[in-house]
Amino acid sequence: MSLPSLNLHKLMIFNTAHCKNHNHLSYYKTKTKNLGGRCCSSAIAINTPSSLTGVSGIRWGSTKLQGAREEMEDDVVIVKSSADGLDAFSFAAVFDGHAGYSSVKFLRDELYRECVTALQGGMLLTGKNFNVIKKALQDAFQTADEKLINWLETSGEETESGSTATALFINNDLLFISHVGDSCAVLSRAGKPEVLTGSHRPYGSNxxxxxxxxxxxxxxxxxxxxxxxxxxxxxRAFGDxxxxxxxxxxxxxxxxxxxxxxxxxxRIKFSGDLVTVCPDVFQVDLGVDTEFILLASDGLWDYINSSEAVTFVRNQLRKHGDVQMACEALGQVALDRRSQDNITIVLADFGRTNWESVPIQQQNIFFELGQAFATLGIVSFGIWMTSMLGS
Structure with missing residues (x-):
């Protein structure tokens, strides 16, 4: 059904400190941890069971961690499916800002709103006409970008700022991805990673x-x-x-x-935009072998490859079954590897897998060595600090 514009406000779920309860959807509040001077924020449902399960049976986790950057410019939005919204499709997006946070601040409100409008409240998603859905999502990204640029110009806030965005619309059977920038979505099919997006970067041979x-x-x-x-x-990015x-x-x-x-x-004559907001749009069929999807900014993927990440998450879920804990632990691995960037992760478990019956996978030896050296470094630093304080 088409959603009235007045109801769109009620559908927004942000991983910020300003969230409130609403009747129809699960809103999130921010939990902050101090990790050696860095900030870790995690989305925790405050009016749903601890499983974080939406109507479609998907369990969600998310985390934001500030690396060595002076400012946290990443953010995440999760809108869990409800009985009366988007025909049981959930939405998740990761934003990775640059030259300031302003573009991300605008997009976390606006992008979902434009997508819902372009998709006619979800009707186009259930129609399953991919060409129509693709055009609608591309139009939504373009409209959101035009509004962002106008807002940056009129507000004067960090006018050179920009942001990447990778957004998912997902239910038990289908996944639609709209992607600009260098974040990445990876699907686990029976323990095998399937990389769903490619980085929009002006270098490389791919x-x-x-x-x-x-x-x-x-x-x-x-x-x-x-x-x-x-x-x-x-x-490819918004703003800029x-x-x-x-x-x-x-x-x-x-x-x-x-x-x-x-x-x-x-001698320079421009014939088009150098940075574009036109997204890659994909449709992915979710079979019985799909276990979970990871969506994360490049602060994770520049330090952990898709195979390592999938194996790590599977082992975490095998141990305790907690999606949120697995998400936070994966982010900590990137920090332990000295990630210099901000890290934002969304983890969605489709609820099809009996994790207790899944055998523990052997992690890559280099992964384990890296973890060991990271732990050794932290312990050594702690010993050194103790000795300094005691002297």
Whole structure:
């Protein structure tokens, strides 16, 4: 059914400290831990059973951890399915901001709203016409981006900020992914990882990267050391107006700062946006062998590969069956490996697997060594601090 605009506010679930209870959906509050000076925030349901199970039977967990960055620019939104919303589809999205938090702050409210409107309140999802769904989601991303850029211009808040976004609409049978940027979604099928998204980066030799490099050059841009115009290392994102509506202003500023010569700039003619918000859209059929899906920012995937992550989560669920604990433990692994980035993770267990009957998998030897060295380093640091305080 089509959802009235007044009801959209009631459907938003944010992993922030400002959440409240509503009648129809499970809202979340923030739990914060101190991890050696870093912040870990986890979404905990406050009006549902501890299993965090939605109408569709999916159990959710999420966590946000601040790495070595000065500011936490990631965020996560989870909207669990309800009997009267989106025809039992749940929504989850991970946002990875850059040049400030403003774009993420706007998108965590607006993107879901635009997607629901474009999908006619969920009717298009159940219609299962992929081309129609794809067009609707692409339109939603474009509309949200236009509104974001207008808001950045009028508010003056961190006008050069931007954000990646990877969003899921999911029920027991189908998964729709809309993806811009370098976060990643990985599905576990009977313990085997299935990488569902490719990173939009202007470097590398994979097909996705080569397509991005070609698109940027055809639009009149150039790439220096894996960065568009020597500036940004992600090629699809929300915001980043200097690569969209303010491209020529960017060139003028570069001349004033001595980055480029007037002669160099005079030869540049743009024919399109250098950074685009057009998402890759995928449909994935979920069979009986699908166990869970991991959605995370690159702060996780730059330090843990998909196979390691799937094995680790399976072993965690085998031990205790707690989705939230497994999610937090996986984020801690990335911190232990000295991840320099912020880390945001969503874990959705489809509820099909009897985890107690799953055998423990052997973790990669290098993974175990890395964990051991990380633990040794923490213990050694603690001993050193104790001796310093005692002297």
């Amino acid at each position: 097909k996705a990267s080569l397509n991005e490099i070609r698109r940027i050059r055809e639009a009149g841009g150039w790439i220096v050391n894996g960065r568009i115009c020597g500036d940004i290392s992600v090629s 107006m200097r690569f969209k509506t303010k491209k020529y202003e960017m060139l003028e500023k570069g001349v004033q700062e001595g980055r480029w010569s007037p002669k160099f700039v005079s």
